[in-house]
Amino acid sequence: DQQVKQNSPSLSVQEGRISILNCDYTNSMFDYFLWYKKYPAEGPTFLISISSIKDKNEDGRFTVFLNKSAKHLSLHIVPSQPGDSAVYFCAASGNYGGATNKLIFGTGTLLAVQP
Amino acid sequence: DSGVTQTPKHLITATGQRVTLRCSPRSGDLSVYWYQQSLDQGLQFLIQYYNGEERAKGNILERFSAQQFPDLHSELNLSSLELGDSALYFCASSPRGGNYNEQFFGPGTRLTVL
Numbered sequence: 001d002q003q004v005k006q007n008s009p010s011l012s013v014q015e016g017r018i019s020i021l022n023c024d025y026t027n028s029m030f031d032y033f034l035w036y037k038k039y040p041a042e043g044p045t046f047l048i049s050i051s052s053i054k055d056k057n058e059d060g061r062f063t064v065f066l067n068k069s070a071k072h073l074s075l076h077i078v079p080s081q082p083g084d085s086a087v088y089f090c091a092a093s094g095n096y097g098g099a100t101n102k103l104i105f106g107t108g109t110l111l112a113v114q115p
Numbered sequence: 116d117s118g119v120t121q122t123p124k125h126l127i128t129a130t131g132q133r134v135t136l137r138c139s140p141r142s143g144d145l146s147v148y149w150y151q152q153s154l155d156q157g158l159q160f161l162i163q164y165y166n167g168e169e170r171a172k173g174n175i176l177e178r179f180s181a182q183q184f185p186d187l188h189s190e191l192n193l194s195s196l197e198l199g200d201s202a203l204y205f206c207a208s209s210p211r212g213g214n215y216n217e218q219f220f221g222p223g224t225r226l227t228v229l
Binding site: 004034036041042043044045046049089091101102103104105106107108 | 117119146148150156157158159160163171173205207209211216217218219220221222223
């Protein structure tokens, strides 16, 4: 059972435009969400996070929006740059009662920013 | 560079063999996590250690085991290897073991079982 879903395996965007990556989750216990970027042959790199008490968090060109009622979050990148081309993973964690921080990852979206 | 190191970078072995993957967390981080990424799959949580103690288990096979040593480095042991164990294995670390803090990932170990 895939608790975190990224339904778009790939996305192509023109340089300078907005990239919107989407993520849906099913587990109501999730209360902390993260986005990671991954280049080939490297480990995932943390981008931005949001806790469930917020509905928006912004860091430079990156903004994450959380819609708890829809169990949906999105990552906006504005403006998109060719260096943003990578696989983006959505991840979630929750209060499982054991003070663990295990992350549940989506399957990723490959973003290609065209010059 | 996340500050998390993993060795070896690549490992090629045969079915039935046993291997050990090593991870050194970022300086000061007490928690270590292991994840597996198979072909076309997202990262699957395997196990977490916090300050030497097992904190949480995920989809880790009984043939796999891990430990965290007093100097906080961790090892993942994979035994009786099967073709399906071929994957990228990532280690991550975080300062604490609880929720609401991001994890920093190492570059991964690519395991190929022939």
